[in-house]
Amino acid sequence: MLCYKRNKNLRDLLVNTDPIHCYSKERTPQNLGCYRCLECVTCGHMIPGKTFTYPYTGQMFRIQHRLTCTSDFVVYKLVHPCGLTYVGKTDLPLRERIRNYRSSIRTAYRDNKSELPVAKHFLELGHTLPSMKLIAIDHVPLPRRDGDRASTARVVLD
DSSP states (O other), rough: OOOOOOOHHHHHOOOOOOOSSSTSSSOOOOOOEEEOOOSSSSHHHHHHHHHOOOTTTTTEEEOOSSSSOOOSSSEEEETTTTTEEEEEEEESSSSHHHHHHHHHHHHHHHTTTOSSSSHHHHHHHHHOGGOEEEEEEEEEOOSSSSSOHHHHHHHOOO
């Protein structure tokens, strides 16, 4: 098999066709961690911080992105009053996912039954809705050049 590759011309030498930082909106470094927006109900459940603890080993991990309730493609950790933790992922904004949890928990209390795991746990153990706490722990950023973030999230998060 025989291949040819063209040499670099003047345009290739002078123009960067893969700009990395020219599209970033902020030039100042962001504070990494999980933060509240203070404008929604979800932020009342959020545990702000720059680290989180893995419950089985007690090991602490640093959060590598700046995450709020408006972040999408997020891995989050729900902390129940009984000490049980639930780790989930969503491609929706975190605010909408937690709104869905709150709705399913209220429906479970109203109907006295639920098939959803988080709502079922709240119903069986008698947890109250305000006792639910959460922290966003990871984020799948947009690919630099094209690509499908959902398939990237599947590979990274599974």
